[in-house]
Amino acid sequence: MTDETRRTILKGAGLAVAGLGASRAGAAQRTIGYAIVGLGSYATRQIMPNFKGCDHARLVALVSGTPEKLQRYGEQYGVPATHRYSYADYDRIRDNPDIDVVYVVLPNSMHAEYSIRAAQAGKHVMCEKPMAISAAECQAMIDASRKAGKLLMIGYRSRFEPYNRLAIDLARRGHVGPTRIITAEHGFPIQPNQWRLDRPLSGGGSLMDIGIYSLNAARYLSGEEPVAVSAIEATDRSDPRFRTVEDRISFLLRFPSGIEATCVSSYSSAHNGYRVVGTQGWIDMEPATPYSGHVMRIRKDGAEAPRTLPDPPKNQFAGQLDHLAECILNGTRPIVPGEEGLADLRVMEAIYQSAAERRTIDLSA
Amino acid sequence: MTDETRRTILKGAGLAVAGLGASRAGAAQRTIGYAIVGLGSYATRQIMPNFKGCDHARLVALVSGTPEKLQRYGEQYGVPATHRYSYADYDRIRDNPDIDVVYVVLPNSMHAEYSIRAAQAGKHVMCEKPMAISAAECQAMIDASRKAGKLLMIGYRSRFEPYNRLAIDLARRGHVGPTRIITAEHGFPIQPNQWRLDRPLSGGGSLMDIGIYSLNAARYLSGEEPVAVSAIEATDRSDPRFRTVEDRISFLLRFPSGIEATCVSSYSSAHNGYRVVGTQGWIDMEPATPYSGHVMRIRKDGAEAPRTLPDPPKNQFAGQLDHLAECILNGTRPIVPGEEGLADLRVMEAIYQSAAERRTIDLSA
Structure with missing residues (x-):
């Protein structure tokens, strides 16, 4: 035993x-x-x-x-x-x-x-x-x-991981001033021949799988729901991995308070980070959403320092x-x-729609 | 004397x-x-x-x-x-x-x-x-x-500065694989009461002044001209600094080879960096375009290291x-x-147009 x-x-x-x-x-x-x-x-x-x-x-x-x-x-x-x-x-x-x-x-x-x-x-x-x-x-x-x-x-x-929880708390409390910009990037070079590359099983490409981390981070770090979404896709359809799903799709979000987010989603390059930029500095995480090994740095009033947390009792x-x-x-x-998952899907549908229709999607309604 | x-x-x-x-x-x-x-x-x-x-x-x-x-x-x-x-x-x-x-x-x-x-x-x-x-x-x-x-x-x-020249060379030679994503952020919290905030003198806000560094970097790091541009602006018009010019304007660019760029331009938060992400790693600069004190890091095949250059004979x-x-x-x-300045202005006009008309602007013609 x-x-x-x-x-x-x-x-x-x-x-x-x-x-x-x-x-x-x-x-x-x-x-x-x-x-x-x-x-x-x-x-x-x-x-x-x-x-x-x-x-x-x-x-x-x-x-x-x-x-x-x-x-x-x-x-x-x-x-x-x-x-x-x-x-x-x-x-x-x-x-x-x-x-x-x-x-x-x-x-x-x-x-x-x-x-x-x-x-x-x-x-x-x-x-x-x-x-x-x-x-x-x-x-x-x-x-x-x-x-x-x-x-x-x-x-x-990530909502049960101490660094992300601290980042949320610091960002929403205005530790580096009111948030003005969030940048978030997630991606990895995907290996061929897996269900994630088969649209009937995956429903989509990098955005569904890994770009969702950029989106979800922008939402949880701001604590708001986006009112405007714009996206541009870049997919090489001659790459056998991307016959049915997208490779890269970058997107912009604007939130009601005026926070803007620029986000990366990629299946052909490696990214795992975000930064919350306020009027007085920033909170940076890279990697931001790994299984382990998170790294946080904070810049405030001109001084930059790493922030290290003790290992949590529970991962x-x-x-x-x-x-x-x-x-x-x-x-x-x-x-x-479920409403949290629905909120991401609503925005992801708008991201796909924006890329397809080449226009900014209004989500304020 | x-x-x-x-x-x-x-x-x-x-x-x-x-x-x-x-x-x-x-x-x-x-x-x-x-x-x-x-x-x-x-x-x-x-x-x-x-x-x-x-x-x-x-x-x-x-x-x-x-x-x-x-x-x-x-x-x-x-x-x-x-x-x-x-x-x-x-x-x-x-x-x-x-x-x-x-x-x-x-x-x-x-x-x-x-x-x-x-x-x-x-x-x-x-x-x-x-x-x-x-x-x-x-x-x-x-x-x-x-x-x-x-x-x-x-x-x-920046084109006469050794780190930027090296970044251009490495990026275009595919040192970290073919470039897939470029992220570029420039901004600073602007002080009130200066000509940069007076549209008749400045012609625009953060994009004209500091966001142009994000745009120009995306162009010189890719070595290409964008074919699609999308932008979202966020400006608090009740802030006396921003009565006539924009505060933040984030934008996406897609280049002919498929490279995507996500760019930040801000007059209310501090940013100075870019990253070129290829299929095998990245070239990171932060600060990327200061008067002095550039910092470069390169990640390739899983290993990350700073890259330090000797002081140049000429700044x-x-x-x-x-x-x-x-x-x-x-x-x-x-x-x-002059054609280089014109190329930036063409894209900046498209950025402003995209934000105003809420649609992606096609620059491929």
Whole structure:
């Protein structure tokens, strides 16, 4: 038995685990059971290993179309055969009381269907970003969860990461003066032959996958919703990677207070950073939204210095998993509910529309 | 007699100045005489003190509307009363054979008139950026210099600065792979009550004054002319500084090869940087276009390092002054001729048009 398996079982059994500290010991009285839907790289490498750092969340079920994955990860995480589901069996999660939350980690175009079916099965939903491939789908997901009386949260992990939380706090408090400009860049040179490059599965290219971080950062750093959007796309359609989805799409946002954001989204160059520029200086993050290794620098009144935070008790993945669990336990609303995913999709649709129609889109209505 | 005055006189007399090295000693056989038109801060603090570092250029005349300035700077730089002009006397420069070049450092809206009159007086022209306040004015300036058979150069000092020259070379050679994205930001919180905030004198706000550095960098780093331009403006018209000119105007450019640029121009926040991002890394400059103190970092194949250059024998100001002098002496064309200033104005007009008409402007025609 691995340490992970033992800990999962101990916590699942409601026993306090020695050495985890007071909050974890106390929390062990009730934990929220998660089913992971889609056992791809992000689920198996980033999400599942991080349940061990959670106070209130535990992995109890797996859903996959690949029997070998169900067996391998089932054994690794102590998920018994009764809690392993194929997609054909998916709706049977309704009958499993151990499953409180269904976490949808499927290709983008499947988010809406599997989230709605989870809500219809009486489960809370965590869904990866982008929430879906259209604002209409997002609204349907919100409606389904509301009708079921269950929570819906989107996997915006950076909101559970201390540097990003500090950046939000400093920016909104005007630490470097009122924000005037936000620059945000996200991108990576994508490898060929993956579902992200197949529009029916992804719903779009770099913007859906990585540019969404630039957009979401501009929104959470400003605390506002954009009223004007303009975008220009650059895609080499002769590149076999970009036959059906866009490569680069840069966009400008104007917010009600007058903040302007310039944003980069790229599938052919590497970017991971943002900067909030106020009247008296700036807050810079690079990398801004990595899995680990965030770097913050602050310039204020002419002096520049790095800002280093202690390692948090919980990493962003565990923080995200625990947050929904706590919301369920406490009857509170997630800080990144379905409406947050919908807000991004609304703007992303405007970005695509602006690039296609070569005009600025008004979102103030 | 100050050292500066003595050196100017020695060089003016065609004598080799001991200790300046072989090239300066050789060059002293013929120097080009400059008249400075407009004795504001930039002329008196940045340009005039740097003639002392020139091999081929010397300060021989001054033009100002303020008699006290003519006297003070005339005495400081050894410019005799016969070579000091008021604006009423301006056209008399025609009769002064010591003046080879007229360097126009006036408010933007006066660039065209004073450059054209200098050409008509048979003089070569150096003109500060922005070249003028419209593309039509730029064309008239080009035509006037061509008709006079004289050179016209625009004061793009960064092109004579080693870090920017290296960045151009590295970017165009594909040192970090083919360029995919350029980000460029320039701005500063402007003080109230100056001609730059008075549209009849400035022709525009931050874009004309400081955003032009973002635009010009995107053009010289890509080596291409943009084919699509989109912009969004954000100006608080209740701020007394911005009654007649824009505060912030962000813009996107797409170049023929597919390079995209996201650019910031601001009069209410501080920015001075650019980054060229290729498929294998990036070249970062911050500050990118200061008077001194440039900082370059290069990331390539996953490793990041600063790049430090030795101090150049000539700073960018002396380099710029000498370049036009050498072009005159050698019968060659400046690397930043009037056509370079016109190219920026064409794009700036498109930026303003895009922001006003809320649409992407096609410049491919």
